[in-house]
Amino acid sequence: QKEVEQDPGPLSVPEGAIVSLNCTYSNSAFQYFMWYRQYSRKGPELLMYTYSSGNKEDGRFTAQVDKSSKYISLFIRDSQPSDSATYLCAMSGGSNYKLTFGKGTLLTVNP
Amino acid sequence: DTAVSQTPKYLVTQMGNDKSIKCEQNLGHDTMYWYKQDSKKFLKIMFSYNNKELIINETVPNRFSPKSPDKAHLNLHINSLELGDSAVYFCASSPPGTSGFTLHFGNGTRLTVT
Numbered sequence: 001q002k003e004v005e006q007d008p009g010p011l012s013v014p015e016g017a018i019v020s021l022n023c024t025y026s027n028s029a030f031q032y033f034m035w036y037r038q039y040s041r042k043g044p045e046l047l048m049y050t051y052s053s054g055n056k057e058d059g060r061f062t063a064q065v066d067k068s069s070k071y072i073s074l075f076i077r078d079s080q081p082s083d084s085a086t087y088l089c090a091m092s093g094g095s096n097y098k099l100t101f102g103k104g105t106l107l108t109v110n111p
Numbered sequence: 112d113t114a115v116s117q118t119p120k121y122l123v124t125q126m127g128n129d130k131s132i133k134c135e136q137n138l139g140h141d142t143m144y145w146y147k148q149d150s151k152k153f154l155k156i157m158f159s160y161n162n163k164e165l166i167i168n169e170t171v172p173n174r175f176s177p178k179s180p181d182k183a184h185l186n187l188h189i190n191s192l193e194l195g196d197s198a199v200y201f202c203a204s205s206p207p208g209t210s211g212f213t214l215h216f217g218n219g220t221r222l223t224v225t
Binding site for chain 2: 008032034036038041042043044045046049086088090092097098099101103104
């Protein structure tokens with residue numbers, strides 16, 4: 001079983017839709033959970049990070065972590081064509097400078 | 112101003128050659144990384160330096176050798192290139208106190224080995 005599993009998609013939605021992106025993980029030592037966005041031919045950029053379980057909201061984006069289920073989600077409300085990108089989840093045990101990434105989900109938001 | 116810059120952007124070379132990729136960051140971060148992204152977009156850490164000291168060295172062939180001349184620079188030298196080395200190599204940096212989870216990436220070096 002891989003440490004981090006992420007459905008690669010692709011996921012195609014109409015503009016204005018609510019998007020749900022998910023990852024599962026197996027390593028219970030993970031404490032920090034991140035979502036990165038990667039546009040085509042660019043480096044990933046950090047969208048949000050959360051520590052331990054709970055929700056975090058930033059504008060149209062909400063990150064959720066359920067450590068009991070080892071499941072994390074990113075919700076995008078009122079999706080825009082500019083949200084079209086690959087979304088990568090990433091996790092860390094906290095002190096070792098090492099992130100473990102999911103394979104990314106390719107999202108296309110159609111105008 | 113570019114925060115994390117890598118050169119070259121594209122690198123096409125033949126098997127057996129030796130090549131280098133350079134990275135510079137102007138963010139004042141202490142920690143720098145090399146990540147490899149394969150054709151399936153899987154991003155995996157290779158090396159990390161903190162204040163010029165190697166702190167992460169994943170199971171990477173000895174043909175790959177990182178060097179950090181100072182906190183702002185991290186280079187990657189690859190000897191005897193193989194077809195399987197074709198990938199996008201990303202340099203990244205992280206600020207102190209975050210244990211590496213807030214990464215700032217460059218835009219990658221696309222390496223193609225023929």
